[in-house]
Amino acid sequence: MKTAARRLLLALCLTSAPVLAQESAPAPAAKPAPSTSGGSEQEAGDVSEVDKDRLGPLRERVQPVSGHLFLKKGRFEFSPSATLSLTDAFFSKYIFGATLTYHPMETLGVSLRAGYSIPTVSGTAQICKVAEGCNLPTLAELRERGAPGEIRLIGGLDVQWAPIYGKISLLAERFLHFDLYGVGGVTAVQYRGPAQSALLTPGGNVGVGMRFFVNRWMTVRTEFRDLIYVEKAVNPTQMLRNQLLFELGVSFFFPTVHPES
Numbered sequence: 001m002k003t004a005a006r007r008l009l010l011a012l013c014l015t016s017a018p019v020l021a022q023e024s025a026p027a028p029a030a031k032p033a034p035s036t037s038g039g040s041e042q043e044a045g046d047v048s049e050v051d052k053d054r055l056g057p058l059r060e061r062v063q064p065v066s067g068h069l070f071l072k073k074g075r076f077e078f079s080p081s082a083t084l085s086l087t088d089a090f091f092s093k094y095i096f097g098a099t100l101t102y103h104p105m106e107t108l109g110v111s112l113r114a115g116y117s118i119p120t121v122s123g124t125a126q127i128c129k130v131a132e133g134c135n136l137p138t139l140a141e142l143r144e145r146g147a148p149g150e151i152r153l154i155g156g157l158d159v160q161w162a163p164i165y166g167k168i169s170l171l172a173e174r175f176l177h178f179d180l181y182g183v184g185g186v187t188a189v190q191y192r193g194p195a196q197s198a199l200l201t202p203g204g205n206v207g208v209g210m211r212f213f214v215n216r217w218m219t220v221r222t223e224f225r226d227l228i229y230v231e232k233a234v235n236p237t238q239m240l241r242n243q244l245l246f247e248l249g250v251s252f253f254f255p256t257v258h259p260e261s
Contacts (some may be wrong), residue, residue, distance in 0.1 A: 069177055070213045071258040072103040072162075079221055081249030083115060088243065090147040091119040095154060099249070109160035111185070117151040146194040146234040149241065154227075156205065158185030177213040182206075189229045203229025209247075217256035223247040 083095035097115025104110070121139055125147075128134040143150070162181035170176055184206040193199040207225030214220065227243040 070179075070216060070219075071106065072109070072253070073106045073258075075103055075258065076254045077101040077103065077109070077251050078254070079249045079251040081115075081221070081247050083245050083247040086244040086246055088122050088124075088149055090122055090125050090142055091149045091151075092122045093149075093151055093243075094118045094120070095151070095245070097154070099158075101160065107162050109162070109181075111158040111160060111183070112156075113158055113185075113187075114153075114155040116153060119150045143192065143196065148231050148233045148239060149243070150192040151189060151243075152192060152198060153190040154187065156185050156187035158183050158205070160209075162211075179211050179213075181209050181211070183209055183223065183225065187227060187229065189227070189231075191231055193232050194234050199232060201229050201231060203227060203241075205245075207245075211251065216258065217253045219251040219253075221247075221249045221251050223249075 077100070079099045079101070081097060081099065083093075083097070085091075085093040085095075095115040095117045097113065099111050099113045101109045101111040119139070121137060121142060123136075125137055125142065126134045127137040127141060127145075160181050160183050162179045164180040165177075166179075167175040167177045185204065187203045187205050188200060189203050190198055190200050205225045205227045207223055209221060209223035211219040211221050223246070225245045225247065227241075227245055229241050229243075231239055231241050233239050
């Protein structure tokens with residue numbers, strides 16, 4: 001019995017030895033997958049080189065908008081202009097005048113304005129009679145009836161503020177530079193009163209304008225303004241007038257070459 005037990009114990013030991021050896025053996029390391037990042041980086045590098053070659057000449061041809069190519073600080077602006085009144089019930093005014101502006105700052109200007117008005121009969125004016133109906137009146141008929149709104153002279157002191165400077169693309173490599181400004185100030189208006197007399201009244205105006213730069217000393221200028229003043233009339237005796245004006249002018253800057261250019 002002892003001999004049989006020893007043989008059985010020896011057989012069990014020999015059988016468990018290979019099993020333990022297999023469990024303790026380390027698993028073979030997995031081979032890393034071939035990396036493709038090198039090829040992607042190479043392809044990305046090739047694309048960037050192509051973009052650089054394609055955009056490089058274009059960047060040299062097109063100038064950025066940073067910085068003003070037209071400088072106003074320390075310069076005088078003389079601007080002859082022609083102005084047309086809008087939405088007038090009785091008189092359409094053609095005002096010929098000029099504006100002299102000094103620019104102490106790049107975005108700020110102080111202006112003196114003066115103009116002479118030529119009135120004509122508005123296309124909306126009508127005189128209606130019982131027997132004849134409604135007809136377009138003459139200038140003399142409007143004056144006889146004391147129609148309001150006949151301006152003779154206009155002058156004033158304005159302040160300009162130009163916070164916006166930009167450019168518009170005309171062609172692939174050509175740009176039109178401009179600035180956008182607001183304007184407001186006090187105004188003196190001479191007009192024809194009810195008794196055919198010349199009367200003077202204070203008022204004010206507010207508006208917006210744009211300059212389009214032709215070169216470093218010349219611009220084309222447009223403005224929309226609302227002229228506000230009190231005028232004596234027949235009935236009622238006084239009335240508040242709001243006259244919309246469209247102005248077109250050409251500006252010349254002095255000195256013609258800016259000191260910082």
